[in-house]
Amino acid sequence: MAAGLRLWRLKPPRLLRCPFASGLSSGAAAGSGPQLEKLTSTRQRGGIRHIILNNPKKRNALSLSMLKCLRNDILHDIESKALRVIIISAEGPVFSAGHDLKELSSEQDTEYLTDIFETCAEVMTLLQKLPVPVIAKVNGLATAAGCQLVASCDIAIASDKSRFATPGVNVGLFCSTPAVALGRALPRKVVLEMLFTGEPISAHDALLHGLLSQVVPEDKLDEETMKIAHKICETSRSVVALGKATFYKQMALDLDAAYRMTSQIMVDNLTLKDGQEGIEAFTQKRKPVWSHTSDRACK
Numbered sequence: 001m002a003a004g005l006r007l008w009r010l011k012p013p014r015l016l017r018c019p020f021a022s023g024l025s026s027g028a029a030a031g032s033g034p035q036l037e038k039l040t041s042t043r044q045r046g047g048i049r050h051i052i053l054n055n056p057k058k059r060n061a062l063s064l065s066m067l068k069c070l071r072n073d074i075l076h077d078i079e080s081k082a083l084r085v086i087i088i089s090a091e092g093p094v095f096s097a098g099h100d101l102k103e104l105s106s107e108q109d110t111e112y113l114t115d116i117f118e119t120c121a122e123v124m125t126l127l128q129k130l131p132v133p134v135i136a137k138v139n140g141l142a143t144a145a146g147c148q149l150v151a152s153c154d155i156a157i158a159s160d161k162s163r164f165a166t167p168g169v170n171v172g173l174f175c176s177t178p179a180v181a182l183g184r185a186l187p188r189k190v191v192l193e194m195l196f197t198g199e200p201i202s203a204h205d206a207l208l209h210g211l212l213s214q215v216v217p218e219d220k221l222d223e224e225t226m227k228i229a230h231k232i233c234e235t236s237r238s239v240v241a242l243g244k245a246t247f248y249k250q251m252a253l254d255l256d257a258a259y260r261m262t263s264q265i266m267v268d269n270l271t272l273k274d275g276q277e278g279i280e281a282f283t284q285k286r287k288p289v290w291s292h293t294s295d296r297a298c299k
Helices: 003-008 064-075 110-129 145-152 167-171 176-183 188-197 203-209 218-233 237-251 255-271 273-283
Strands: 040-045 048-053 085-090 094-096 134-138 141-143 155-159 163-165 214-216
Touching: 040 064, 048 064, 048 218, 064 110, 085 094, 085 218, 094 145, 110 145, 110 176, 110 237, 134 145, 134 218, 141 145, 145 155, 145 163, 145 176, 155 203, 155 218, 163 203, 167 188, 176 188, 203 214, 214 218, 237 255, 237 273, 255 273
Parallel strands: 048 085, 085 134, 094 141, 134 155, 141 163, 155 214
Antiparallel strands: 040 048
């Protein structure tokens, strides 16, 4: 296997059982205990996995339990060729209000608090390490770690009624971890204004400054999100996986190093079976038949 092809290989971290079962069906909760309300729901069809934050009564707060459920849903069968794209959305008028402040009270010891923020960081960084694109579909308010989640996805589409904020400063908890993702997606002065004031920005301002890919009317949100997801499903999984990993890696390099690395990756891409299939299909004026594997062409 060419060196570049190893970029997208992901060794999934140890899975922790979600306290409220969140598998790819609406079955009973895990374990032998009584069935409990699930914090996420999932479904997958045609290569598209939908993960829905499903705790609207608590504004889809990213509690430790929610984060663990989200992580398990993301990593479930992640290497399957049948999975091509993940869409993260939410039930209710709030996409996510961020961390559950009740979990951050003085009643908790520092070990528990550390677990919350380390798990959150793991989920956020995991999104960019996955071999498939992740789309945030936002219809409502996204604040603090909820805003961080949007910024951490590869693509983000929002309805025109959505808003985004980092209001932690108003309750004495500066949004330092959301600032990591936001500071890499938006201009510095825009992020700092959000962080210092806690004031929300509109979906259109979020689009203007680079947090979002598209803003659409609420009644077009599903349609436009699925249009992008279906387009991704028409491509080679292995080529997209290599390209995604390469994009994030080169962004951390200086210009010369980025070109050296990506030039080699272009060569590696051409050694893929799907790399050659795509070129042959183009020259023969036919649709490509993808293998969706990292197999190399026999040349």
